[in-house]
Amino acid sequence: MHFLNVTxxxxxxxxxxxxxxxxxxxxxxxxxLVVPLYQLSLTMLSRGYVSTAGSLLETGLGSLETDxxxxxxxxISVYNSPSFRWLSYLQEKPSYTDYxxxxxxxxxxxxxxxxxTMIVDCGxxxxxxxxxxxxxxxxxxxxxxxxxxRMTNTGAADTPPAEWKNALSGxxxxxxxIPEASIATIEETYEAITFCAAFSHAPERRAFFFATLGKxxxxxxxxxxxxxxxxxxxxxxxDGRVLFDSGxxxxxxxxxxxxxxxxxxxxxxxxxxxxxxxxxxxLAPFRRGVLAAAFACLALGxxxxxxxxxxxxxxxxxxxAQQEELEREILFERLLHGLVxxxxxxxxxSDFFPDLPAAFRIAAxxxxxxxxxxxxxxxxxxxxxxxxxxPHLRSLSGGAGLPRVHFSxxxxxxxxxxxxxxxxxxxxxxxxxxxxxxxxxxxxxxxxERDIRGIHRAFxxxxxxxxxxxxxxxxxxxxxxxxxxxxxxxELLDTSRLYELLLHGDExxxxxxxNSTFYELCLKNSMGSDDVQQIFFxxxxxxxxxxxxxxxxxxxxxxxxxxxxxxxSFLFAQVAExxxxxxxxxxxxxxxxxxxxxxxxxxxxxxxxTDPGLYIKLVTDAFGISENRLQxxxxxxxxxxxxxxxxxxxxxxxxxxxxxxxxxxxxxxxECGYSTENSFYKAFRxxxxxxxxxxxx
Numbered sequence: 128m129h130f131l132n133v134t135x136x137x138x139x140x141x142x143x144x145x146x147x148x149x150x151x152x153x154x155x156x157x158x159x160l161v162v163p164l165y166q167l168s169l170t171m172l173s174r175g176y177v178s179t180a181g182s183l184l185e186t187g188l189g190s191l192e193t194d195x196x197x198x199x200x201x202x203i204s205v206y207n208s209p210s211f212r213w214l215s216y217l218q219e220k221p222s223y224t225d226y227x228x229x230x231x232x233x234x235x236x237x238x239x240x241x242x243x244t245m246i247v248d249c250g251x252x253x254x255x256x257x258x259x260x261x262x263x264x265x266x267x268x269x270x271x272x273x274x275x276x277r278m279t280n281t282g283a284a285d286t287p288p289a290e291w292k293n294a295l296s297g298x299x300x301x302x303x304x305i306p307e308a309s310i311a312t313i314e315e316t317y318e319a320i321t322f323c324a325a326f327s328h329a330p331e332r333r334a335f336f337f338a339t340l341g342k343x344x345x346x347x348x349x350x351x352x353x354x355x356x357x358x359x360x361x362x363x364x365x366d367g368r369v370l371f372d373s374g375x376x377x378x379x380x381x382x383x384x385x386x387x388x389x390x391x392x393x394x395x396x397x398x399x400x401x402x403x404x405x406x407x408x409x410l411a412p413f414r415r416g417v418l419a420a421a422f423a424c425l426a427l428g429x430x431x432x433x434x435x436x437x438x439x440x441x442x443x444x445x446x447x448a449q450q451e452e453l454e455r456e457i458l459f460e461r462l463l464h465g466l467v468x469x470x471x472x473x474x475x476x477s478d479f480f481p482d483l484p485a486a487f488r489i490a491a492x493x494x495x496x497x498x499x500x501x502x503x504x505x506x507x508x509x510x511x512x513x514x515x516x517x518p519h520l521r522s523l524s525g526g527a528g529l530p531r532v533h534f535s536x537x538x539x540x541x542x543x544x545x546x547x548x549x550x551x552x553x554x555x556x557x558x559x560x561x562x563x564x565x566x567x568x569x570x571x572x573x574x575x576e577r578d579i580r581g582i583h584r585a586f587x588x589x590x591x592x593x594x595x596x597x598x599x600x601x602x603x604x605x606x607x608x609x610x611x612x613x614x615x616x617x618e619l620l621d622t623s624r625l626y627e628l629l630l631h632g633d634e635x636x637x638x639x640x641x642n643s644t645f646y647e648l649c650l651k652n653s654m655g656s657d658d659v660q661q662i663f664f665x666x667x668x669x670x671x672x673x674x675x676x677x678x679x680x681x682x683x684x685x686x687x688x689x690x691x692x693x694x695x696s697f698l699f700a701q702v703a704e705x706x707x708x709x710x711x712x713x714x715x716x717x718x719x720x721x722x723x724x725x726x727x728x729x730x731x732x733x734x735x736x737t738d739p740g741l742y743i744k745l746v747t748d749a750f751g752i753s754e755n756r757l758q759x760x761x762x763x764x765x766x767x768x769x770x771x772x773x774x775x776x777x778x779x780x781x782x783x784x785x786x787x788x789x790x791x792x793x794x795x796x797x798e799c800g801y802s803t804e805n806s807f808y809k810a811f812r813x814x815x816x817x818x819x820x821x822x823x824x
Contacts, residue, residue, distance in 0.1 A: 198240065491538055
């Protein structure tokens, strides 16, 4: 049996969907790792960033205080030099000569602190109100404050800070820091703080040194530019006063990371508040790159899913196509032999053959026998025949799919659309087969049919024509029914009904079906011997089919063969007798199967007799039978009900253990399937009319 055409497979199979889900979940999980990876990177970056900033802050603060010590030492050195000490002995308003002599000291004083980049300006305030700076020499105090304090945070352009005044009026301090918003000199204005150092060895003169420290220079020592731009930096003096505040607030609370360092020499304290968004902003390129990579991986995953699912599902689709084609083949075979008769069966056939021609004919080609009857040679012969027939059939179908083709032994059945060129095509096919096989192939063609239920009628009609033709005939001869009268009644071709009756062993109805056919033949006087022969072969085929499918020990020799010398009444009597024999064998087979099943139930009970959980439900669930069916089986084979049989088996076992062993009664009760010793005593006394102890003696 074989089909030339193969149907297409579905676009998306169940296996593809499963693979798509598995691969999709896998790549989604891989993409989900981006979140913890991003968090880990953020944590590592923030820790590294904070660690670096803390190290720089600690190092810069130590360097700042060291430099302040160097500046103070340089100031003391300058003050103690004779040339600069000379200024302390001048009057508050020196003479013009003294002033001209003091002017060169400004450049000399500037050169002492030229290497200190953090100092914007510095000077010595002498007790006589003469002030020496790196820019010029001031006297009196008002002249200095008028220039130097023009833009102080006091709000008055000509009023010096109170701390400066207090220092000059008798207060002495060393290492003090004075906060200032801005300091203005003649040339520039600076964001700065002032470092003051009193000369302790000259308290009577109230001389002290001051240095204006530029804010930008200080910050460059403590933090990097990006920290200063994004973070808040606060510096406090040793007394806790804020010297300067960058004023940038990172949000406060848990949204900032705070660094705080204290100087060991001068007591300076610096606090840096770094917003956490700084770390996230620095990871923005990384985040975008990771997200892009994640989407790329997801897209690649979907592509791979579809690609590999397509490759993986290809064998499944091919198998599904082969299975569907096999179902088509079986249905087509049943149609040819008239084994599809119900409405649901015909509907299923219509669904499987949507491209069936509106008008069709069945061609039967008788293939000559081969000397080699092996299975391999038979398969090779089929392949050769199909390859030879394919070009002819394709030209007839016009590219709309090959006609249905079926091998039945040495007979090739073709379902072909009705066309004027059909006889010529069959003659060409017969000539090619004769050339390939080396022997003539007889061909018969049925009448035109338009109903799917007429396929088996047309097939038997073509086969019957071959059976009636005794000679091979010429190569170009196609056997056809010449008249248009019914070949034989269609209702007599319903062999599927006889098939079902025989398969179920229904002897009475099977024989009645055959007898009804006999009576029908008696009434149809117009039917000839050919029609009777056709019906006889149909029924004989059903008998052989049931015998083979049921694997019965029925002697095929008892199935009658057609004898043209016998009256058809004797022929159908032989068919009815063979049907009786088959039905009896089917019944006996069913009885044997029922007997084996019933014995299995009893054996199951015997095998679980010591199981405390042996109840009716346990057995019915194990065999899928009802409680009534179980009771009938047990009573049939034991003569007792289920409970009576179980108790008798357990009592015989307990009696044997009591008399032949020294085991305790409680152990014997457990081994016999009783959950408690009390229930064992009750059952034993009820069965033997004595107790287990009395039985043991």
